[in-house]
Amino acid sequence: MSEKPELSDFELDALRETANIGTGSASIALSALVGQKVTIDVPKTSVVPVRQVGDRISRADEPVIGIYSSLQKGMSGNILFVLPQTSAFALMGQLKNRDEGIAHLGKEEMELLKKLGSVVCSxxxxxLAKLFEQRIEFRTPNIVSTVGSSIVDFMLVQIADDEEVxxxxxxxxxETxxxxxxxxxxxxxxxxxxLLEKLRRKMGMA
Amino acid sequence: MDYHQISGSDDAENVSGQRRASPSADEAIAMGVKVLIVDDSLFMRTMIKNVILSTDSQVVGEAGSGEEAIQLYGRLRPNLVFLDIIMPGIGGIETLKEIKAMNNAATVVMCTSLGQDRIIAEAVAAGASDFITKPFNKDEIISVVRKIGG
Incomplete structure (x- = not known):
């Protein structure tokens, strides 16, 4: 479901395609790391108050692992890579060659997940950098283990609760x-x- | 969706809205390559179109779906088709097969995303001439058009 206040269909289409391109690159990196084919869904866009971000990304009460970073140069914004905890266990099992997965994320596992998150975010x-033909830099990602509804409490501390994002x-x-x-x-x-200005320029509209 | 309007006659409307008669084969070469762009993303179509319009080639049509692409191909007979692989409805591979059934010599370049290697292999087997991977840059598009234009 897409919500689009103040954004035209054309802009939303461009933003979705931007996310498609980024996710395509990230899924290749993830696929290489886990040795599995990664299937990606169609991009979804929504504009919501910041306090509702967690609910849009995962179930409010679901334990999740979030790896997040803010973009510093070339683009402003945030990137977030979220795994339900059960998926993080399975992913860790895959990385550690344990078919049964693992049942706990210790310091070592969290550090490994953070590195993996850094690779896929990169x-x-x-x-996106190739699309916009410019350099994009981001901060070293942080990792958090929390429930879906509170993930933004960690990553968006500088944004007011009612601000729309x-x-x-x-x-x-x-699959396996x-x-x-x-x-x-x-x-x-x-x-x-x-970002919209960059997209318009890319399309020769600015 | 913002489609390029194509008339049902042999005449086509170019992207600037001016009408022109269908060129002869020699005229087509002199005027550059006639290109049909097929992608469900208007953003992607616009990006490709702008690059092509910066050359001496022309965009004779745009389609936002496989169904429209098949219809427009039959009507316009372009020299080159840029065809997105993943589209809702009739996907890129099926569209490619339909176009090849109409004209086995059709030149179709598939537009893919990273990680679509298996589908690319399927497209090549179905007769795709080449493929470019998103996000493509201006030079990649121009290189494909020049290859076709000789």
Whole structure:
């Protein structure tokens, strides 16, 4: 379901395609890391108050692992890679060659997940950098283990609760083992304007 | 969706809205390659179109679905088709097969995303001439058009 206040269909189409390209790059990196084919869903866009972001990305009460970073140069916004905890266990089992998966994420596993998140976020942004033909830099990602509804409490501390943000999310999964997750780009409406300008320029409209 | 309107006659409407008579084969070469762009994303179609319009080639039509692409191909007989692989409804592979059934010599370049290797192999087996991977840059598109234009 897409909500689109103040964004034209054309802009939303461009934003979805941008997310498609980023997720395509990220899924290749993830596929190489886990040795499994990664299937990606169609991008979904929504504009919501920041307090509702967690509910849009996962179930409110679901334990999740979030790896997040803010974009620093070339683009403003945030990137978020979310795995339900069960998927994080399966992913870790795959990385550690344990068919039964693992049942606990210790310091070592969290560090490994953070590195994996950094690689896939980097691949995602490399896709965007190629699209926009410019360098994009991001902060070293952070990792958090929490429930879906509170993930934004960690990553968006500088944004007021009622401020609206644009989310562009793409779900992905692998079949064996079953790993589900989402890649999300998040922009406050004020940081969205430069991105829309880039897209318009890309299309020769600015 | 914002489609390029194509008349039902032998005349086609170019992207600037001016009408022209269908060119002869020699004229077509002199005027550059006639291109049909097929992608469900208007953003992608616009990006490709802008690059082609910066050359001496022309975009004779745009389609946002496989169904429209098949119809437009039959009507316009372009020299080159840029065809997105993943589209809702009739997908790129099926569209490619339909176009090849109409004209086995059709030149169709598939537009793919990273990670679609298996589908690319299927497209090549179905007669795709080439493929470009999104996000493509201007030079990649121009290179394909020049290859076709000789």
């Amino acid at each position: 691949a995602y942004l490399a896709g 644009l989310l562009i999310s793409v779900a992905f999964n692998t 083992p079953r790993i589900d997750g989402t890649f999300t780009l998040l922009f406050t409406l004020s940081t969205l304007a430069p």
